[in-house]
Amino acid sequence: MEQRAILRRRLAAGDTLWIPGAYDVLSARLIEEAKFDGILVSGFGLAASLLGQPDTELYTMTENLSVVRAVCNVVSLPVMADGDTGYGNAINVMRAVREFEAAGAASITFEDQVAPKKCPAVSDQTEVIPFEEAVAKVRAAIAARRDPGLVIIARTDARDPAEAMRRAKAFAAAGADVIKPISKTFNTLEGLRRLRSACGRPLAISVLGAIERNLTRADIESLGGIATFPLVPLLTAAEAVRRNLASIRQTLRADALPVPTMPEQEFKRFIGFDEVERLEREFLAETPG
Numbered sequence: 608m609e610q611r612a613i614l615r616r617r618l619a620a621g622d623t624l625w626i627p628g629a630y631d632v633l634s635a636r637l638i639e640e641a642k643f644d645g646i647l648v649s650g651f652g653l654a655a656s657l658l659g660q661p662d663t664e665l666y667t668m669t670e671n672l673s674v675v676r677a678v679c680n681v682v683s684l685p686v687m688a689d690g691d692t693g694y695g696n697a698i699n700v701m702r703a704v705r706e707f708e709a710a711g712a713a714s715i716t717f718e719d720q721v722a723p724k725k726c727p728a729v730s731d732q733t734e735v736i737p738f739e740e741a742v743a744k745v746r747a748a749i750a751a752r753r754d755p756g757l758v759i760i761a762r763t764d765a766r767d768p769a770e771a772m773r774r775a776k777a778f779a780a781a782g783a784d785v786i787k788p789i790s791k792t793f794n795t796l797e798g799l800r801r802l803r804s805a806c807g808r809p810l811a812i813s814v815l816g817a818i819e820r821n822l823t824r825a826d827i828e829s830l831g832g833i834a835t836f837p838l839v840p841l842l843t844a845a846e847a848v849r850r851n852l853a854s855i856r857q858t859l860r861a862d863a864l865p866v867p868t869m870p871e872q873e874f875k876r877f878i879g880f881d882e883v884e885r886l887e888r889e890f891l892a893e894t895p896g
Contacts, residue, residue: 610684611685611754614645615758624833627643627647628649628838630652632677632681634841635648646682646687648687650664651728668706675710675712690704691722691724692719694722697744697746697747702751704751704752705751705753712757715757717745719761721735733766745777759784760784762789763788772801786810790816790818794818796822800830803830809833810833811833847866851864851866
């Protein structure tokens with residue numbers, strides 16, 4: 608796929624790709640319109656938007672896959688899939704790789720947490736699987752992909768920096784293309800540089816919490832790799848909708864909302880009504896009278 612080639616080419620060049628997290632297809636289209644480098648289908652966002660539940664691996668692979676496929680069908684940017692723990696053992700990881708690859712994802716991320724996982728950004732109660740099992744799952748992911756262009760991102764949620772470094776090096780040796788640490792383990796420029804040097808792979812980092820406080824844009828770009836804003840679109844939408852609904856409930860009017868809305872005609876154009884109407888004029892013959 609062209610999108611996989613773009614992602615690989617930019618990673619090989621040492622570029623930093625800035626990528627927000629989408630929580631559905633509409634947010635993915637808005638990310639594309641804003642001209643970012645790619646789209647992350649965030650597991651945190653998917654759990655919240657699809658189920659109204661926290662990111663504790665409550666959604667299934669099929670539910671995740673349906674959103675990733677729908678996003679890939681309508682955008683031209685590289686799409687990053689969140690493969691969570693792989694939905695089982697190494698054999699389940701292999702099926703996940705093939706399914707997300709077929710759906711059009713440019714990359715897929717797997718983490719080494721015990722299933723069911725918990726988002727480490729909001730939970731301090733995370734446990735990782737044994738070292739050998741974690742490495743075997745990475746090897747399985749590499750063996751399963753049919754397109755060598757698919758980027759495999761291996762994430763370690765180990766809280767001890769020495770253990771996280773050990774796992775990162777082993778994941779790279781097993782064939783992972785990119786290493787993703789968690790911000791609660793590596794959140795300084797010096798620490799991230801040591802990790803990148805040790806594993807010899809580009810890093811994928813989530814720009815939130817301590818990383819956002821400790822690192823500047825220049826710091827992040829000096830590392831190269833992937834920098835994601837996984838929660839900004841979701842939290843922006845949640846706050847805007849909450850404020851406007853509270854206002855409507857109080858005033859029962861929608862002409863003075865605290866958060867401006869997109870004009871209806873602009874949304875109609877953005878979502879594609881104009882294009883559908885053009886196609887109707889071109890292809891739908893008039894019924895004879």
